[in-house]
Amino acid sequence: MERPITGFDNDSDGDPIAILSCGHAQHVRHNPPFINRPWVTSAQGRGGMVGKTLNCVRCDQFELPDYFVPYKRTSVFTEETVPAALRKDHSTKTGVWGKIIVEAGKLRYRVDMLNVDTELSPDITGIVVPEVLHNVEPLDTVRFFVEFYRAPDKET
Numbered sequence: 001m002e003r004p005i006t007g008f009d010n011d012s013d014g015d016p017i018a019i020l021s022c023g024h025a026q027h028v029r030h031n032p033p034f035i036n037r038p039w040v041t042s043a044q045g046r047g048g049m050v051g052k053t054l055n056c057v058r059c060d061q062f063e064l065p066d067y068f069v070p071y072k073r074t075s076v077f078t079e080e081t082v083p084a085a086l087r088k089d090h091s092t093k094t095g096v097w098g099k100i101i102v103e104a105g106k107l108r109y110r111v112d113m114l115n116v117d118t119e120l121s122p123d124i125t126g127i128v129v130p131e132v133l134h135n136v137e138p139l140d141t142v143r144f145f146v147e148f149y150r151a152p153d154k155e156t
């Protein structure tokens with residue numbers, strides 16, 4: 001899916017990478033004549049690209065950025081206490097990932113935009129992708145909570 005660029009950095013080899021709003025990074029090399037991105041060679045050029053979008057396939061693959069940290073979790077819900085808002089399509093805000101952790105039972109997890117309709121269980125954790133609409137539905141009895149993740153350098 002398309003994600004806006006929020007800034008730039010270099011990888012361990014010194015190659016330029018764009019940081020996207022989801023937390024994923026993407027190489028943006030200038031390597032003529034094969035890859036032509038002359039803008040990446042100047043601070044001004046990079047600045048002009050902030051806010052432009054790149055296609056992030058790692059979001060499409062539910063890949064929670066590995067350097068993100070948990071900062072908040074919901075209380076534990078059951079089939080009787082699951083908030084109505086979670087049964088309807090809803091999403092996290094920009095840059096906020098989630099893990100749907102089932103402690104017991106089964107929970108249906110649907111993400112229409114990414115063609116996912118699956119069953120979560122104590123063995124299968126659901127990953128919530130930032131800004132992507134999703135909903136859950138208890139299948140029989142269930143006990144679960146959601147843990148939220150974000151980039152480590154943000155203040156609470």
Ligand SMILES: [Zn+2]
Pocket residue numbers: 003020022023024056057058059060
């Ligand atoms: Zn991404």
